Amino acid sequence: MNSGRPQERLFRGDGGTYDDSVPLPQPPPWRRPRPEDETARRRPYLIGEDEVEVVNAALRLRRPLLVTGDPGTGKSSLAHAVAAELGLGPVLVWPVNTRATLTDALYRYDAIGRLREQQDGTDDIGSFVRLGPLGTALATRHEGRPRLLLIDELDKSDLDLPNDLLFVLEEGEFTIPELARLPEEQAEVAVRVQGSQERVRVRGGTVRCQDFPFVVITSNGERQFPAAFLRRCIWLELPKPEPKQLEAIVRAHFAQDLQQLEAQWPRVLRLIKTFDEQRSLGGLATDQLLHAVYLLQQGVRPEVEHLRKAVLRELGSGGAR
Structure with a gap:
């Protein structure tokens, strides 16, 4: 425990060396790596009763929760708090930037890697398809419960991306063209998912969700979203x-x-x-x-x-x- 007196400096800036017998202090708990199991170390998260009611409305309706507010109000942390409390498993995160596309979030296909394997006389196409965060959220569950997907800072995206998301979020399915073109005898393929060695089986190239994931979308309010997109979301403004x-x-x-x-x-x-x-x-x-x-x-x-x-x-x- 600290005695209240000023601590010895770690870095002195005098060209000397640090005493190796003195361990460096641990960082604060919120700056330590998040465990794979979200319930292993729940981080404190406090919001008002009104905000809790809005979160629960989105959960019951299974509609995307659009979270806005000033930087530092805990928009992204809310997703991790919900996943930990409800046992939804590790949060799947899609950090959005100006180059992000819907396909990036759905799946990646390694065409070059597959071509090399075909040249070696083998061809397991499923080894070269990996579902992205949104694709994984649709295709998998965690111990019988829906997954939680965090779409972080959607307002940084290209103007068309929110509208591109509408069909997938409404229908809960998407098609992987590279698998849809396969002959009938290869119609069912086991593909990899994000964050684990697990594989899921995709038939006819179409990924269909068993349970709609809970989607948390954050925005810093840098631009307006289309009305059609907003209509499908539950909006939560986090106050200071x-x-x-x-x-x-x-x-x-x-x-x-x-x-x-x-x-x-x-x-x-x-x-x-x-x-x-x-x-x-x-x-x-x-x-x-x-x-x-x-x-x-x-x-x-x-x-x-x-x-x-x-x-x-x-x-x-x-x-x-």
Whole structure:
């Protein structure tokens, strides 16, 4: 446990070397690799009752949940929280960018690899088809339950992509042309899925879902989506956490060190006040507050000006200068 005194520096910047007998400190829990089993270590996630009701409406209707809000309000983390609580298995993630296409999310076909195998006298086409995150979400289940797919930052996509998604999300199926062209005697093919060595059987080149996946779509509001797309989604706007909720979030993330945290609580409250004031000026993410509290717990003084500017830097202030 930290005594409250300033900690020894890890990096000294004097050309010396680090004492190998002193272990480097562990990163905060939210900066450690996420386990394959989402239930192995559930990360605290707190939202209001109204937001919980909207999530449950999307779950009951099995409609995509379109989550919007400022950066750092926990849009992506919501998907992992739902999957962990409901036992939906590892979240399938499709990070969208300007080059993303629907085919990328559905499947990949390694034509060159298959050609080489054919030249060697063998031909297992299923070995050269791998379903993408959306394809895997449609084709697989987790212990009898639907999968959860996170489509992250859809507003960064090409203008046509939201409309391209409509048929697949509505019908729960898609066709792989490379398999659809196979003769009848090869109509059933076992193809690989994302994130495991599992294979699923595809007949006639068409992947059909047994159960519609739960789809969480995040957007930072950088552009508007087509009305036809919005009509098929349940929309959730995540608000900025108020100071009292920020206190609850801090307590939840530092639950294993509450005794130490209580001893430093007046300083934590001052950090929350500073965070809330700065957030109204240029925008701050909640994880920046958690970083500041963690440094405080480590004996570092995040309230000093140079660290405050580094750790609690407004997101609207542009790049580092």
